[in-house]
Amino acid sequence: MPDRVHALLVVRPDGRVPAAAHLRATLDALSRQTRQIDALTIVVCGGTVEVLDIAGTSGAEGVITAGSAVSFAEALRLATARLSGDAVWLLAQDTAPAPDALARLVGALEISQTVAVVAPKVVSADDTALIVSLGETLTHGGRRIGLADDELDQGQHDHVEDVLGADVRGMLVRTSVWRALDGLDDALAGADEGLDLGIRARLAGHRVTVQPRAVVAVAGDGVAGLPSPDTRRRRRHRAFATRTAQLHRRLAYAPAGAVPLHWLTLLPITLWRTVMHLVAKSPALVLPEWGAGLVAAWRPAALARSRSRIRRARVAAWSSLSLLRISRSDLRTRVEADGDPDAAARPTREELRFFAGGGAWVVLAALVVSIAAFPALLAWPTLGGGALAPLSSTLSQLWANALYGAHSVGLDAAIPSDPFSALLALIGTLSPGAPSRALVVLWIAALPLAALGGWFAATRITSRDSLRILAAVLWALAPTFLVALVDGRPAALIAHLALPWLLYAGAVAHRSWASAGTASLVMVVVWAASPSLAPALVALWVLAVISTVVARGGPGVAQVVWTIIPAVVVFLPLAWAQVNAGTPWGLLADPGITVSGGASADAAGRLALVAGFPVDGLGGWEQLVSAHLPGLPTWAPALLLAPLAIVALASLLTPRWFVGAAALILVVLGLGTAFLAVGVSVAFAADGTPVALWPGAALSLAWAGVVGAALVTLDAGLPVRAAAARGVTIAVLVVLGAAAVLPLLASERRGALEITNGPDSTVPAFVDAQTRTTPNVATAVVTPLSSGAISLDVVWNGGATLDGQSTLLATRTSASGASVQFAGLVVDTLSSGADAPLAALASAGVGYILIPTLPGSETDAARATRLAAAAALNQNAQLADVGLTPKGELWAVRAGVVPRADAAASVTATATLVGVGQLAIVVIALLLSLPTAASRRLARQTPRVVGPRAREDDR
Known part of the structure; x- marks a missing residue:
């Protein structure tokens, strides 16, 4: 011892x-x-x-x-x-x-x-x-x-x-x-x-x-x-x-x-x-x-x-x-x-009932409606019209346009890409052999995808099958969504499809990192497709952080804070470039091709916005009323959606008023953003015309709030034994919602469909074929304007692609030095036919000059400009007249063309480091969003519906 x-x-x-x-x-x-x-x-x-x-x-x-x-x-x-x-x-x-x-x-x-x-x-x-x-x-x-x-x-x-x-x-x-x-x-x-x-x-x-x-x-x-x-x-x-x-x-x-x-x-x-x-x-x-x-x-x-x-x-x-x-x-x-001994005593999540509750049937019905409303899409290989254009023909070029570097338009050697280009690259990758076909499939599947997203978003508000079906139908029939379908606005379409998933995951981001990771990824998609929604999304994020701190204290705050970080990181290079260019408001510009067509900033346009339509004319109703119902006020169809708004406002009087108020906040933010958007122009069309921001994505946010608030009213605002009244109200709202967008669904039969069977390339087939073997060669597109002036565009390889667009270029308020010099060389070539300016163009990578054929009538001034330019080009011995093509009249430079350096060569080490950092953040968000056995077990222990529950009925 x-x-x-x-x-x-x-x-x-x-x-x-x-x-x-x-x-x-x-x-x-x-x-x-x-x-x-x-x-x-x-x-x-x-x-x-x-x-x-x-x-x-x-x-x-x-x-x-x-x-x-x-x-x-x-x-x-x-x-x-x-x-x-x-x-x-x-x-x-x-x-x-x-x-x-x-x-x-x-x-x-x-x-x-x-x-x-x-x-x-x-x-x-x-x-x-x-x-x-x-x-x-x-x-x-x-x-x-x-x-x-x-x-x-x-x-x-x-x-x-x-x-x-x-x-x-x-x-x-x-x-x-x-x-x-x-x-x-x-x-x-x-x-x-x-x-x-x-x-x-x-x-x-x-x-x-x-x-x-x-x-x-x-x-x-x-x-x-x-x-x-x-x-x-x-x-x-x-x-x-x-x-x-x-x-x-x-x-x-x-x-x-x-x-x-x-x-x-x-x-x-x-x-x-x-x-x-x-x-x-x-x-x-x-x-x-x-x-x-x-x-x-x-x-x-x-x-x-x-x-x-x-x-x-x-x-x-x-x-x-x-x-x-x-x-x-x-x-x-x-x-x-090793397990949770108290798991059996905790609340268990109810079954989703996607199939048994009718969700699958709604999605299938939406697919049938999509095919019936737009049957021509089944035969089209690519889409054109509106803000649509072909995607790059190869995956390598598709992803090159999504990264920092040279683009398919413009003269800049290396600029940051729009995050929207990465979304297009992801979509195009689904069809590697023909990336443009993926957009066609997206257009056909848009209605069922919208119904699917609306149904799942509704599961955060109600457990009633009938109300989930109502949400799916109303989200698929949203006027702003159908306008994007008909007018060919891919960014607005993607934002509408992604928004319900952001609300679905974001509503429970405080519960788990899996939901926060999913919400952060969808936030990137929504923000990239609609940068003008960024202020509203930031406001929602701030409110979510504050409410989480107040309601839960410390737990869950980190998850909610994370939801916005990937989107901010993804936009940082573009934000830096816009600030350096002196155009910080350009960050709000709509990605893709800049086209006008949104609601005007006058009283009629504001009324259209309140009615849920991002364009004047109430989605075709004014034209139909004027032609077939001359005695009816043209604004009368806007009242079709008034009952839905009344039901939504009534959510403040229900026991679940807090959830209803949260939904109405979406309405206020969405309508406020839409009202501001129609009065703000940060981008310019090809002819230099300022184009206002598209208000459609903001109206999608407001529509989500209206539908969510209406679900709260119908879920908790009726007595237990009022099932019949609930059913009648649902039927009325579905009928009125379908009637409000009937002209849009019939756009193809009315001849009002803006989307067309698009071309595979925006340049002549000759140029497309030549640049496949000799890439990085540009085409100078000289477009005579109605005033007699010309518009100059520079497109590379197979022409301007949707993924190759850049809001950094579209929002410039002044031309760069290289652009001014380039424009001067083109003007000298068109006016004098001299060899020296053409040789300088060839050394900059220009191998072709195209004067396009424009649809519609041509003014005398435009015709004079076109003929003068064609005559000067024909007199230049260094140009070969390829001839008249479906895209316009084409000339090819005979010799001295120096292809532009490969896009990868223009990327700096800093840009590479930034790209790696962005990719790392996105990968982290993706890893967080991947479900595991533990995350699924945690999800089963929490209710699917967010906020106070409705009273149980005899469903």
């Missing part, structure tokens, strides 16, 4: 409560021991005057003061020189042993001389029935596994004796072994110290046991062992310390020849674990992971000391530890048994 036991007690005032309180409790517990300690040394690390007074009157043989940053291992090393007993008892300010703890530990130590370390059963001071630690082991990969961590103490582990290691708190160690092992390893960052000590003791030929009947209660201050995970800061510290200890032990325990290999794998492993943390919806662990990797990689001196300690004391083989490691089968059994 050890003659003397020397206790080492470390105090540091960084616990949950003042260190003095815990120190008093620990000293009191020591005084009540049935087997009294023989000596006590206290190490005070940065203690207060009160702590020093308590230590000074404790009867300790010595009180050592040290800095507040001194670790538990370093503090014990300071006191080791004062050891006078046969055994050392390792204590901290928050370790309160039971009265018989030391007696039982000493009794276990005297059983055999081979036993060098005895650890107690560590329990929680807040709940002594909860085991904090009772022995530790390792997996074959080196991860620490607690044998009984966080289990209720029912005596089920009281038979445990031999272990690989244990929690360091309350551990009793033979003094001779403690000195031989050189104490604890301070490179472990406070984690796994007892495990490492046990492993080194066993390698030195000793036994490590636990005494389950010796109980020590700990408060988790973090002075010894890991702090309790009761705050976000402490959870990060635990993650950092645990991972640092694991990596350090891996390097310290490895054979000498394997250490360089382990060191080289630190970065790849850290990257892989980062991905796994994101997939597991634990982004808070990413920074601790990288911090631990960097710390473990750049401490050669600490690693050398650790390996030296093991080498000096080791007498047994590493294989002797194998029996005490946990096997893979046992580990798998523990993982499978």
Whole structure:
């Protein structure tokens, strides 16, 4: 039996409560021991005057003061020189042993001389029935596994004796072994110290046991062992310390020849674990992971000391530890048994009922309506008209236009691309052989996709099947959406399709990282398709952050904050370029081809906006009324949607008024944005005419609010037995909604369809064929205007493509120096026919000159300009007259054409770095959004509907 036991007690005032309180409790517990300690040394690390007074009157043989940053291992090393007993008892300010703890530990130590370390059963001071630690082991990969961590103490582990290691708190160690092992390893960052000590003791030929009947209660201050995970800061510290200890032990325990290999794998492993943390919806662990990797990689001196300690004391083989490691089968059994014991008592999410509830039938019906309304789309290979144009013919060019570099239009060598171009690249990739065909498929599938999105968004508001169907129908029949379909506006179409998914995921972004990751990705899509919605989206984001802070405090705020970060990062290069160009308002410009046609800024246009139509004429109703119902006011069809607005406003009078108010906020933001958009012009058409922002996407946001508020009214605003009234109201709203957009659905039969069977290229087939073999050659497109002036465009390779457009070019208020010089060379060539200007054009990459054939009548001034230009070009011996083509009259430069440098060559290192950063943020969002078993289990434990629930009826 050890003659003397020397206790080492470390105090540091960084616990949950003042260190003095815990120190008093620990000293009191020591005084009540049935087997009294023989000596006590206290190490005070940065203690207060009160702590020093308590230590000074404790009867300790010595009180050592040290800095507040001194670790538990370093503090014990300071006191080791004062050891006078046969055994050392390792204590901290928050370790309160039971009265018989030391007696039982000493009794276990005297059983055999081979036993060098005895650890107690560590329990929680807040709940002594909860085991904090009772022995530790390792997996074959080196991860620490607690044998009984966080289990209720029912005596089920009281038979445990031999272990690989244990929690360091309350551990009793033979003094001779403690000195031989050189104490604890301070490179472990406070984690796994007892495990490492046990492993080194066993390698030195000793036994490590636990005494389950010796109980020590700990408060988790973090002075010894890991702090309790009761705050976000402490959870990060635990993650950092645990991972640092694991990596350090891996390097310290490895054979000498394997250490360089382990060191080289630190970065790849850290990257892989980062991905796994994101997939597991634990982004808070990413920074601790990288911090631990960097710390473990750049401490050669600490690693050398650790390996030296093991080498000096080791007498047994590493294989002797194998029996005490946990096997893979046992580990798998523990993982499978690990679950949430309270999961069964938590609310379970109701079934989605997409098929049984009629959602699938609504989507199928929408597809039938789409084919019936636009049958010509089934035969068209590409789309044209409106803001539509072909996509690049190859995936490489499609993605080149989505990145920083040269574009298919303009003279700029390298400019940031619109994020919308990346969306088009994703869509075009779905049809790699013919990217433009993907847009045709999108147009055909638009109505069913809208119905699908509307149905799922409605599941956040109501669990009634009939109301979900109503939302799907109304979202697919939204006037602004059908106008985008008929007029050929791909950006507005994509924004309308993505918006319900943003509301679906964003409404529960505070619940989980999976929802926040999904919402952040959809936010990028909506923002990229409709930059003019950015102010409204930012306002919604601010309101969501504030409401989360007020309603939930800290939890969930980080998820909501994240939802906007990918969109901001994706737009940063374009924002920087617009600010440098002096056109910051250009960030609001609609992406794609700039075309006019939105509602006017007068009273009639405002009325159209209030009625939900982004164009004048109420979507064709005014024309129909004037032609067939002359006695009816032209504004009368706007009243068709008035009942829907009345039902939506009534949501403020229901028990779920808060949800209704949130929906009406969308209406206010959407209508306000639309009203401002029709009066703001930041982009210019090809002839220099200013074009107002398209208000359609803002009206989609307002329409979402109206539909959502109407669902709240019908879900919670009617008595339980008013099912018939609800059904009648739903039927009326569907009929009126269909009637409001009937002219739009009949656009093809009325001859009002703006989209056409588009060309494969905007340049003649001759140019398209030649540039496929000799790429990076431009065509100067000279368009005579009605005033007699000319408009000059420069298109590369196969012509202007939808993905090659740039809002940076469309919003310029003044021409660049290169553009002015280029225009002067073209004018000189057209006016004089001289060779010198043409040679300069050829050296800039121009291989063709095209005077296009324009639809409609030609003014005398335009005809005179066209004939004069054609005559001058025909007289130039350096030009070959290709002839009249369906696209216009074409000339080819005979020689001296210097192709433009490849787009990749113009990309700077900074642009590459920015692109990598953008891609990394998007990948992080994608990894967060990927569902896992844990995220699905969490989702099943929360209701699908957001906000107060409606009363149950006899559905």
